[in-house]
Amino acid sequence: MKNDIDIAIIDYGLSNLYSVDLACKKAGINSKITSSLEDIEKSKGIILPGVGAFDHAMHNLKEKKLDHAIYNFIETGKPFLGICLGMQLIMEESSEFKKTKGLGLVKGSCLKFDFQKIENFSFPVPNVGWNKINKTSSTWNKTLLSKNEDGDFMYFVHSYYVEAEQEVVTTYSNYGKYEYCSSLSYENIHAMQFHPEKSGDKGLKIYSSLSDNLEK
């Protein structure tokens, strides 16, 4: 049977999946917004997007049995990309609203930004806007950032950030006193706190790298 889905964009509720879909299409990826377990299984890669509340999202993933579909997919070695809340969900837990267990694919947890006032500068929460991604000592060759450059601007919208082990962190970004993990890669799992689909040409390069990563 012909495998006609390159990327399954996982639909588990109220996220804005459409800009992710448009960015995939722009990069020549045949993407499909879906919550079908079969679609996920036969796709060449999956994207877990997401905005909104962590507990709500975990609840929806479990209810639709998407958590197991994701675990099984990761086992195949095909690429997984988590975006924004989709990055946070792969961690072990979050303290958003109440302590909630995540998918636990990567060691670490999600913490909330405090509102900061440093000298005369305020750092509102959520953190909304463009920020630089700074390269860690890790190489980007095997990540989805292989076409990007150290210091590229990306668009962020988030109140929580991920704390992960240093080995998996591919970029960090700064917000006031915080220096936090803005993207990570662990084997075939890639995750980004920023929205590559909303980050202009630099962001679209990430979709292009994802396209290159898919089995032909």
Place this chain on the structure above:
Amino acid sequence: MKHIRIIPKLDIKGPNLVKGIHLEGLRVLGNPEEYAKLLSEMGADEIIYQDTVASLYGRNSLNDLVSETARSCFIPLTVGGGIRSIEDIKDLLKAGADKVSINTAFINNPSFAKESSRLFGSSTIVASIEAINYEGEFLAFTDNGREYTGKKVLDWALELQDCGVGEILLTSVDNEGTGEGYNLDLYRLVKEKLEIPLIFHGGAKEPKHFLDLLNISDVDAFGASSIFHYGLLNLNRIKNKSNDHGNTEYLSKNISFKDFGEFTVTSIKEALSNAGYNLRIENKK
């Protein structure tokens, strides 16, 4: 590091980009999509579409325009005007909007602010406030500054913050479209107390106006309309001016909008950057 955002706000009526003074007396300026694309290429950090008549008729008619724009602009797009229900928000997100901006429906029902923020995430919900100075006090209005809501601007902004909305878009109706600069008193009043991002809009005509605001306070995001629209028109960057709807006299006579200069998002960003402020400036290829 915080990078100050520059956000062009495009008022839409029917198929047209329009611009008024004090949100009234609308002129047709052309095709909104053409402006959005140029503004995005010139470094706009986000785009806001505001349906100017939607609230009056109780509907938002921008879905098609949003869907077309999202195909060519890969930067955040906020859409406002006439949004009253969870379904309205879903429809706009489905069309390709990233955030929605809501004024009237939150005034009528503050619990809608709470519900929508919880459901879609704070980051999707922008609360819009139209402020008018009435006898020394800033009051919140709806319907392009026509209807008084019974709320004071600061109290309302803080209430919306408690409801969980992600950002406030604050427009000074008194200054809007006049080119007299931002309303510093209004800004100071709200910015000092707010802990969520504030987009401040209304009155910018030249770099000095941006710097005036930065001199009194730090800024998350500048909203601006006329300066960029007329800048593009004066620079002859707009190709598609013909349109048979609304008041197109200004365009057909090819009037140069002499009150406004030839400022673009790029030149404003350069001016602020040269003054020592942090903004996103992409390296030239």
